[in-house]
Amino acid sequence: MSPTPDPRHLTPDEIELWAQGLLPAARDVHIGECAECRVAAERERKLLRELAQLTRFAPEFGFVERVMAKVKIPAPSGPHLRPDSDA
Numbered sequence: 001m002s003p004t005p006d007p008r009h010l011t012p013d014e015i016e017l018w019a020q021g022l023l024p025a026a027r028d029v030h031i032g033e034c035a036e037c038r039v040a041a042e043r044e045r046k047l048l049r050e051l052a053q054l055t056r057f058a059p060e061f062g063f064v065e066r067v068m069a070k071v072k073i074p075a076p077s078g079p080h081l082r083p084d085s086d087a
């Protein structure tokens with residue numbers, strides 16, 4: 001039994017899912033039939049592939065950790081540290 005094609009265009013979220021191979025079959029059919037969505041989806045997949053390569057060829061160990069450290073949001077409790085009663 002083949003899924004019923006869905007006439008709606010894919011949302012950006014769905015295109016991302018498709019690029020990750022996670023799009024439900026019913027929506028996957030739409031990509032096969034809609035050139036517009038296929039172009040958008042291929043573009044997204046290419047982008048993901050390039051990102052994956054960047055990650056794989058990251059020059060230094062700990063690259064992700066350093067990036068995450070830069071974007072780290074200060075803990076809300078930080079400025080309000082009070083003396084620990086156990087200390």
Ligand SMILES: [Zn+2]
Nearest residue numbers: 009010034037
């Ligand atoms: Zn479409």
